[in-house]
Amino acid sequence: MDRLKKINPAIVIVAVIVLVGLWLVRPIWHGFALFFWVTPFVWIAPVVVLAVGALLFRRSQRNWTTLEDLRTGVRPPSWLVAFPVVAFLLFIVLSSLRGPLVQRAIVKNTTYESIPGLPPNGKVRIVPRQVAEQNASSAFNSPTETLTNFRIVNTKEGLRWTALRTPQGAFRIFSKKSQGIVELDAEETARSLRQIDAELETAPGLQITDNLRWRLLKKRFLISLEEPVGIETPDGPRLLVPYLKYKGLLIRRPVLGGVFVVAPDGTIEDLEPEEAARRPELALTGRVFSDTQARRIQDAYQYKGGLWNAWFVHEDQTNITDTEINRQPYLVDFGEKGLGLQWVTVAEPYGRAFAASVIFLTDATTGRTRIWRVPSRQSLSGNRRAIQAVKAVSIPGVDFGDETPGSGNFRVVEPRPVFVKGGLVYLTSIIPTSANAVSKTVIVDAETNKLVAIFDNDRDPKAEERTLRYIATGEVPDNATAPGITDEPETAAPTTTTPGTTTTPGATPPAPSGSAKNAQERIDDILKRQRQLIDELEQLRDAVRKQDAG
Numbered sequence: 001m002d003r004l005k006k007i008n009p010a011i012v013i014v015a016v017i018v019l020v021g022l023w024l025v026r027p028i029w030h031g032f033a034l035f036f037w038v039t040p041f042v043w044i045a046p047v048v049v050l051a052v053g054a055l056l057f058r059r060s061q062r063n064w065t066t067l068e069d070l071r072t073g074v075r076p077p078s079w080l081v082a083f084p085v086v087a088f089l090l091f092i093v094l095s096s097l098r099g100p101l102v103q104r105a106i107v108k109n110t111t112y113e114s115i116p117g118l119p120p121n122g123k124v125r126i127v128p129r130q131v132a133e134q135n136a137s138s139a140f141n142s143p144t145e146t147l148t149n150f151r152i153v154n155t156k157e158g159l160r161w162t163a164l165r166t167p168q169g170a171f172r173i174f175s176k177k178s179q180g181i182v183e184l185d186a187e188e189t190a191r192s193l194r195q196i197d198a199e200l201e202t203a204p205g206l207q208i209t210d211n212l213r214w215r216l217l218k219k220r221f222l223i224s225l226e227e228p229v230g231i232e233t234p235d236g237p238r239l240l241v242p243y244l245k246y247k248g249l250l251i252r253r254p255v256l257g258g259v260f261v262v263a264p265d266g267t268i269e270d271l272e273p274e275e276a277a278r279r280p281e282l283a284l285t286g287r288v289f290s291d292t293q294a295r296r297i298q299d300a301y302q303y304k305g306g307l308w309n310a311w312f313v314h315e316d317q318t319n320i321t322d323t324e325i326n327r328q329p330y331l332v333d334f335g336e337k338g339l340g341l342q343w344v345t346v347a348e349p350y351g352r353a354f355a356a357s358v359i360f361l362t363d364a365t366t367g368r369t370r371i372w373r374v375p376s377r378q379s380l381s382g383n384r385r386a387i388q389a390v391k392a393v394s395i396p397g398v399d400f401g402d403e404t405p406g407s408g409n410f411r412v413v414e415p416r417p418v419f420v421k422g423g424l425v426y427l428t429s430i431i432p433t434s435a436n437a438v439s440k441t442v443i444v445d446a447e448t449n450k451l452v453a454i455f456d457n458d459r460d461p462k463a464e465e466r467t468l469r470y471i472a473t474g475e476v477p478d479n480a481t482a483p484g485i486t487d488e489p490e491t492a493a494p495t496t497t498t499p500g501t502t503t504t505p506g507a508t509p510p511a512p513s514g515s516a517k518n519a520q521e522r523i524d525d526i527l528k529r530q531r532q533l534i535d536e537l538e539q540l541r542d543a544v545r546k547q548d549a550g
Contacts, residue, residue: 027217037222041101041250042094046087053083098251100307103300105253110297112304113370118359118419121472122342123333124427125152125159125186126457126464128414129326130435132161136184138436139193140165144172145179149204151229152186152331154286154341159186159333162230164239165195166205177210178203181230181237188464189438189457198237201266204228216241216260219268223257226290233281238263240282242290254296256367259288277365286331286341286364294329294343294362295320297369301358302350317350318358323387323415330416331364341365346417346424348382356380356424356446359417380446383415386426389444393451393483398430398439409433415444421474423447427467441467442482451482 022029036043057080127135133150140147147163154160161184167176178200185192204212212228224244231240238261245257259276261269271279276288302318303310310317322328329343341364349357361370374380381389390412391400401408411433415426424446430439441463443452453476455463466477 026221027214030217030221034222034224038224038246038252039095039098040252042091042098044250045094046091049083049087049090053080053087056080056083100303100310101251102253103296104303104307105248105251106297106300107303109247109253110300110369112301113368115361115370115372118372118422118424119334119339119342119361120419120422121334122338122344122419123159123187123335123468123471124330124416124418125161126427126429126441126467127161127184127186127189127438128429128431128435129161130324130413131189131429131431131438132184132186133163134434134436135191136161136163136182136193139191140182140195144168144176147182149228149230151227151287153229153231154284154331154333155183155232156284157185159331160184161186162232164200164203164205164228164230166203173205173207176206177201178206181232183232187468196232196237198264200237200239200262200264202262202268203239210266212239212241212262215262215266215268216243219260219270220257222246224254226292228262229285229287231282231285231287236264240285240287242288242293244293254293256289256293273367283365286333288365289343289363289367291329291331291343291364293367294360294364294369295327295345297362297367298329298345298347298360301347301360301371314350318347319350320345320347321382321384323383324413326414328383329360329362330414332416332418339363339370344417346383348384354382354385354388356382359424378447380424381426381444381449383417383426385449386415386428386444386446387412389449389451390428390430390442395430395440395454395483410439412442417446418471420471425452427471443470443476452476453480454482455480 026033056077060077060080129150129152133147136147136150142165144167145165146168148166149164151162152159153162163182163184165179165181167173167178180196180198180200183194183196202210202212202215206212208214213225216225217223220243222245226242226244228239228241231238241260241262243257243260244254246252247255256273258273259271259282261271261276261282263269271282273288276282282288299320305313305315305317309315320328329345332342332344334340334342339361343360343362343364345360345362346356347358347360348355356374358374359372361372362368398410399408400410400412409432410430412428412430415428418425418427426444426446428442428444430442431437432439438457441455441457443454444450445452453470455467455470456479457463460466460479463480466480470476470480
């Protein structure tokens with residue numbers, strides 16, 4: 001009681017004011033607080049070691065209570081120095097173990113439902129993310145805004161890329177509001193940008209209290225926010241932000257905690273996962289269960305056999321690899337009568353193998369995860385091998401260069417897994433290095449690792465329609481047959497003459513048909529463009545001569 005009387009009331013008042021102030025600006029130190037909330041396994045043991053060291057240090061003060069004692073040679077025990085060193089080493093070791101242990105916890109608490117075969121068909125986007133960003137930015141005519149947060153979203157009209165219109169400039173981010181979202185068709189390579197106007201009171205990029213992250217963390221503090229997505233609803237545009245909460249005692253794993261839905265006027269709905277899944281306008285988007293959380297669940301499967309197996313034995317261990325910045329999984333729509341919207345990822349075996357070993361399908365609304373294991377006697381190419389297969393084929397007008405960055409004028413991106421007639425194929429896109437268009441869409445058969453079809457998006461106005469028809473039916477149009485692919489039986493010792501044609505030694509070359517016709521059309525088109533270029537150069541030369549003469 002006497003000690004309480006000695007406490008200065010001013011100190012109490014200052015402490016209360018400081019605590020209230022910290023609480024009001026809590027989003028600023030959210031990362032620091034979340035570290036202690038999410039990683040008790042990492043910091044509790046080092047703190048205990050430091051506490052024990054501090055206690056022993058305090059007890060040792062009985063022998064040296066004054067500075068005079070220190071001058072006369074009395075010292076604290078030298079072994080007390082070991083406590084902070086041990087605490088630091090313990091912190092490093094436990095930090096390195098946390099990731100594998102969290103993934104192991106995810107595996108133990110997730111049901112990976114095995115399925116006997118691949119689901120049929122499935123609609124996938126044709127426009128890669130890099131091209132979508134370039135096309136949308138080049139069509140967006142605003143000197144005061146920039147496009148951010150590109151995400152793939154499903155709509156009633158099909159798959160669309162959406163982005164937020166964010167003010168740019170040191171002054172505007174404090175004084176202006178976001179003016180809405182934009183939408184770009186992901187199933188059509190021709191640029192078709194649509195602006196959806198609405199003044200968003202709360203959005204990413206705004207400062208300070210109008211910032212989306214600031215507002216959401218004021219509602220729920222000990223959570224992790226996923227990336228915001230702009231969606232269009234019957235009531236106008238909305239911002240959809242799934243968030244993660246953490247379960248477990250010492251090893252805390254992330255789970256979907258809920259979904260924030262933010263209206264233009266700043267109104268925030270905080271929905272439970274089941275509640276969000278029951279909202280048709282939200283479930284339609286395929287963004288209730290985020291792609292990043294789906295990837296965490298899929299990545300964690302490598303620890304299915306335990307830590308010892310993952311570190312040393314590698315029995316049936318999976319490894320998910322990515323071929324570019326836009327990582328797996330990819331959103332595939334299997335329709336209302338099928339599995340619906342799924343986050344699909346292809347995993348390879350652990351090590352240097354390039355084959356597909358497991359295909360993950362995570363429901364984009366509920367998070368339910370299914371897996372299909374490739375039978376041991378069946379061989380399917382992985383996503384990295386599909387890109388190599390495209391580069392290995394000579395395609396007129398396309399130069400991939402060598403392994404040196406920037407050596408070619410085209411590249412292959414985003415091998416999206418598609419299931420055609422029960423089999424796995426990869427839909428890849430050939431794009432210029434500037435990423436301003438989709439030149440060709442190439443289909444690679446995972447079983448044979450051969451090209452099935454090449455759709456000329458740069459010259460064929462119906463290329464997208466034919467691509468989607470192929471995914472639905474498996475039928476390859478004559479003008480899209482890949483070089484070397486023919487319906488005729490193989491003959492002995494074929495010798496390739498031109499792309500898409502073969503001749504047998506001593507035999508009369510067959511009449512052009514199918515892929516041969518297509519190759520001939522491409523050659524004629526290239527020659528025509530070369531003649532046009534020569535004419536333009538001659539005209540330019542004559543103009544320069546006239547200017548010099550004048």
